[in-house]
Amino acid sequence: MSKLLPDDVKEQIRQILSTMQNPIKILYFSENEGNCQTCSETKELLSAIEGINDKVTLIEKDRNTDKEDAEKYGITMAPSFVLLDDNETYKGVKFNGIPAGHEINSFISALLEMAGTPIEIDEATKKRIAAIKNKVNIKVFITLSCPHCPGAVQNAHRLSMLNDNIEGEMIEAQTFQAISQKYDVSGVPKIVINDKHELVGNQPLETILDQIEAL
Amino acid sequence: MLNLNISSSPKPTAFTEDKLWDLIVVGGGPGGLNGALYAKRKGLDVGIIAKDIGGQLLNTTDVDNYLGYTMIEGEALSHKFHDHLKHLEVPIHQDKTVKSLQKNNQDFTLTLSDGNTLRAKTVLIATGGVPRKLGIPGEKEFSNKGxxxxxxxxxxxxxxxxxxxxxxxxxxxxxxxxxxxxxxxxxxxxxxxxxxxxxxxxxxxxxxxxxxxxxxxxxxxxxxxxxxxxxxxxxxxxxxxxxxxxxxxxEIGNIPNSELIASLVETNDAGEVIVNPNQQTSLKGLYAAGDVTAQPHKQIIISTAEGAKAALSINQYLNNDYILKENNNV
The missing domain is CATH 3.50.50.60 (FAD/NAD(P)-binding domain)
Incomplete structure (x- = not known):
């Protein structure tokens, strides 16, 4: 644990998470079969977060043996985890791969907002988000050394928290090389909407919204 | 390794108040942050509007030419800058950009990306630059495809x-x-x-x-x-x-982010903002610092220094010219 979360960072996270309002759950899917590259360190990070704040409960599943849950939450790779709110509802916030490096920021921000911290988006934009009726999947490919990526992940997750039709998933490109190659990712952040519409770079939320509205 | 960049301090509410700021700094890179720091220490009512904290520092892996550090990661240095400003309780409006800037009489009105407006006696533009493109066939087509x-x-x-x-x-x-x-x-x-x-x-x-x-x-x-x-x-x-x-x-240098004020102030052929030795632009009350200006050496330490110069000049302007003019108007 000392390797992943040094004491000073742990203390910082403790302070930040102290403003969490509601209890939340992290539903984490590992993979005992096969060769899960980053499962152990992902679990280490999530366990550490659970230990820091008692409003966080970590539940571990195996994506191969807990098939029903894996299917319910659309888990296709491991490590992967979703956040559930205080009603145990999945709002579409998913992380595929470890949110370490720069991505710790989108992870902490998702925890806070899932636990009831108001999302800072103006009312007009919130109305636009609420009006989306189609099913939307947003994939955000990232690398852990990318300083511009957490903003893109945060935007995708905020959209999904504000509309049940939208799912936002982070995909750590180095761990999931095959899927990254499938989507021709060689620059990050890369945002893919409904598997075909691509945006490159950390686009403002409004730009992502424009693209979704044009679907 | 974790690069935690979130502040535990409450979100600044100062930006929703209807008031006339002494100084609004636009930009969260070294120039803007140091400008705000110097202004705050002079007792000015200062706030920062920033897309991110660190600006182009975030694109820099290692910094080994900033006095006092033989080697420090660009992001780690930006954290140190940020911590310094948090210590002085300078309000920062993060993830926001300024859409338009207008001067009415002596003061400035800034319209933000979220539609809100701010009023300020002076403005410091420290918006840095974005990577310059080669402008050759295929560059755009294969952008992020190599x-x-x-x-x-x-x-x-x-x-x-x-x-x-x-x-x-x-x-x-x-x-x-x-x-x-x-x-x-x-x-x-x-x-x-x-x-x-x-x-x-x-x-x-x-x-x-x-x-x-x-x-x-x-x-x-x-x-x-x-x-x-x-x-x-x-x-x-x-x-x-x-x-x-x-x-x-x-990696062929930067284009200045001067769009916001390009029609208000003098710029050179490259679009860089021309400033006098006090970092003042051709429009009174409007200052610029860092990579957005026409100074040729784009360096972290030069941007921070320009931010400091700008803040000190702004303080002088507010104490002398600004008040004098206000009195004349009465």
Whole structure:
């Protein structure tokens, strides 16, 4: 644990998470079969977060043996985890791969907002988000050394928290090389909407919204 | 490793108050942050509007020319700057940009990306720059399909591959050193001679997988779906050559982010804002610092220094000119 979360960072996270309002759950899917590259360190990070704040409960599943849950939450790779709110509802916030490096920021921000911290988006934009009726999947490919990526992940997750039709998933490109190659990712952040519409770079939320509205 | 960048301090509410700020700083890079720091210490009511904290520092892996640090990560340095401002309780409106800026009589009105407006007696523009593009055929087509402007973001995709780096300044040199940890081979193509610091060049020359073409101009990026290579022109031997490569990292300097005020102030041909020795633009009450200005040396320490100069000049302006004018109006 000392390797992943040094004491000073742990203390910082403790302070930040102290403003969490509601209890939340992290539903984490590992993979005992096969060769899960980053499962152990992902679990280490999530366990550490659970230990820091008692409003966080970590539940571990195996994506191969807990098939029903894996299917319910659309888990296709491991490590992967979703956040559930205080009603145990999945709002579409998913992380595929470890949110370490720069991505710790989108992870902490998702925890806070899932636990009831108001999302800072103006009312007009919130109305636009609420009006989306189609099913939307947003994939955000990232690398852990990318300083511009957490903003893109945060935007995708905020959209999904504000509309049940939208799912936002982070995909750590180095761990999931095959899927990254499938989507021709060689620059990050890369945002893919409904598997075909691509945006490159950390686009403002409004730009992502424009693209979704044009679907 | 974790790069935690979230503040535990409550979100600033100062920006929703209807008030006339002494100074609004636009930009969260070294120039803007240091400007705000100096202004705060002078007792000014100052706030920062920033897309991010650190600005172009975030694109820099290692900084080894900032006095006091033999080597520090760009982001770590930006955290130190941020901590300093938090200590002084300077309100920062993060993830926001300024859409428009107007001067009415003496004061300024800023309209933010979220539609809210702010009023300020003075404004410091420290909006930095964005990476300059080569402007050659294929560059746009293969952008993020091999062509990259962020080495720290995209280097991992080029593990054991051959990449080309365009540029010969410090940013290019640092990109080469970053990429050397991933790529199997690096070819440098630069249109003139090296401008990078000798300490960086010594490190590059010690690498055995770097080929260097100086006095060579990139002409085209080619490929099918993904990039396959580049065409360049060797000026000395007057002939074209082809480099088959998986990636092109472009590090040829920056374009100033001066759009917001370009129609209000004097700029040079490159679009950089012209300032006087006190960092004042041609419009009274409006100041600029850092890479957005016409000063030729784009360095962290120079941007921070310009921020300081701007803040001190702003303080003087508010104490002398601003109040005098206000009294005259009465």
């Amino acid at each position: 062509v990259s402007y962020c080495t720290t973001c995209d280097a991992p995709f080029f593990k054991d591959k051959h990449v080309v780096v365009a540029g010969g300044g410090n940013s290019a040199a640092e990109a080469i050193l970053d990429l050397a940890q991933w790529a199997s081979k690096i070819t440098v193509v630069h249109r003139s001679q090296w401008r990078a610091d000798q300490v960086l060049l010594d490190k590059i020359h010690a690498l055995d997988n770097v080929t260097i073409h100086l006095e060579s101009q990139l002409k085209e990026v080619f490929g099918h779906n993904v990039m396959r290579g580049v065409k360049a022109y060797d000026k000395v031997n007057d002939k074209d050559f082809i480099v088959e490569t998986d990636g092109l990292f472009i």
